[in-house]
């Protein structure tokens with residue numbers, strides 16, 4: 001019989017291989033053996049999704065593949081969920097994300113949301129064509145750490161600035177990190193509208209949000 | 224001096240026959256050129272013109288007249304097809320193009336297959352074909368281009384796009400069935416356009432970009448269904464332009480398999496090199512839409528001349544224009560080409 005380590009590895013591999021049924025079966029084998037522990041989420045599921053995200057960044061996987069990996073991860077998580085009761089892992093932080101109003105493009109935003117979530121964040125996805133005030137309202141309601149705004153169109157990207165102005169008007173700008181992204185966005189555009197950071201890809205978004213959370217923690221310690 | 228009419232020039236270019244100079248066009252649909260500046264000036268405005276054929280044809284004429292593009296391009300959005308197949312539309316505003324409010328179906332397995340003939344019953348399809356009819360009769364020398372949203376983009380506008388994209392892998396049979404269904408209706412729509420005077424059909428399929436699909440899915444779905452559509456339009460006796468969005472390095476070999484009479488590509492694709500690699504290809508493109516929006520007439524004029532030097536067969540913007548592009552920038556572009 002396989003050891004727990006072997007099964008954990010097999011689970012990660014099933015996720016990378018887009019094998020939804022296999023991921024579910026391995027997860028069941030783990031719980032049947034009474035081996036469920038919280039570190040499986042990190043070593044099995046997050047490890048598999050991390051590898052899948054890397055393949056996507058490297059151009060080896062495309063959107064259909066990456067989404068299938070996410071499905072496999074989801075299937076395994078569903079098996080584990082009843083065993084996680086009361087010990088759900090503390091998310092690394094909360095990110096509110098959406099595609100700004102006027103814009104129907106949401107594939108890239110969805111990928112970013114997926115990868116951020118796989119990296120351990122709680123993600124509140126507001127969908128597409130989202131008005132500025134909805135970003136702000138959701139961030140306040142959820143006590144979010146980061147607001148992530150997507151725009152794929154030059155005609156809608158200027159509305160990203162509205163979110164920041166609204167935060168300033170309400171005197172809560174410094175509560176949130178604001179990260180922007182999408183094809184026409186650049187680091188200089190981000191600076192121009194007063195966003196904190198720009199990320200060109202889903203992987204870069206995670207790195208930037210990790211940095212932001214790190215800095216925030218240090219600030220809190222200093223205070 | 225021009226020897227050929229714009230229609231002759233475009234049709235000859237599509238057949239790779241000799242022309243007096245390069246045509247410069249903008250097909251409409253995804254590549255809509257109804258700029259805010261034009262509409263504010265003429266008063267024929269969107270979103271109203273998405274619905275009413277009298278306004279639609281006036282606006283198409285205004286675009287032709289003001290920009291210098293040598294064609295009529297109809298419609299001005301990518302939602303006509305999905306609306307006819309069941310998705311509700313938000314028609315946007317003067318400056319913002321229409322978009323799908325929410326896709327009609329959650330999964331490829333939920334799609335209700337509407338019988339053939341629904342295109343004919345759509346009021347917006349009617350506005351499009353009536354406009355084509357009017358313009359092609361009244362201005363026989365100007366090519367009237369009917370723009371279609373491609374099979375993948377239309378399918379991902381009636382089925383939730385994320386589910387759809389993953390089902391291309393996981394529910395192949397059901398996904399093929401939906402694509403086949405959608406392609407059938409697109410053929411019907413193209414037939415209505417052709418019957419009503421469309422000179423050329425232009426297919427744009429942004430969701431089919433290699434950036435999203437990758438080479439395997441691009442071949443299995445995009446090439447197959449776009450070709451099916453193109454072949455059907457060829458059987459109607461009309462040439463077809465196929466536009467593929469985005470970065471293409473990973474799908475370049477498949478591009479040569481597309482049956483379109485001209486292949487139009489985005490700005491980062493080196494068309495000169497592509498022409499050398501596939502010498503049977505008729506190339507179309509590809510002045511950056513960002514350049515057109517953010518640069519100035521001088522720079523645009525110079526960059527346009529580069530396209531001429533590279534002998535791109537049909538000159539056009541590289542992809543969908545921003546509605547806030549300045550008219551003088553577009554005019555610098557078309558002037559540079561027409562002076563050749």
Ligand code: B12
Pocket residue numbers: 102103104105106107108109111112148149150151152153154155179180181182183184198199200201202203205252253254255299300301315319320321322376384429430431432434435468469470489512541542543544545546
């Ligand atoms: C697919 C597509 C569509 C699909 C969208 C399907 C969907 N549900 O998303 C459809 C067919 C519906 C569509 C419609 C239109 N489109 Co379109 N479309 C594209 C296309 C080809 C690809 C976009 C895409 O999904 N790429 C794949 C994803 C994975 O990449 P991505 O979005 O860049 O995301 C990555 C990064 O940017 C980053 N990222 C993305 N979001 C975020 C967010 C944050 C916070 C961060 C940190 C990072 C980040 O990470 C992602 C993953 O690595 C682009 C051109 C292009 N090459 O980008 C045009 C493009 C965006 N479209 C364009 C246009 C013009 C339109 C239309 C207006 C056409 C028309 N005439 O109606 C309509 C839009 C109507 C509206 N009001 O919104 C233009 C926009 C021009 C402009 N003004 O700026 C583009 C740029 C084409 C061009 N000209 O080159 N389109």
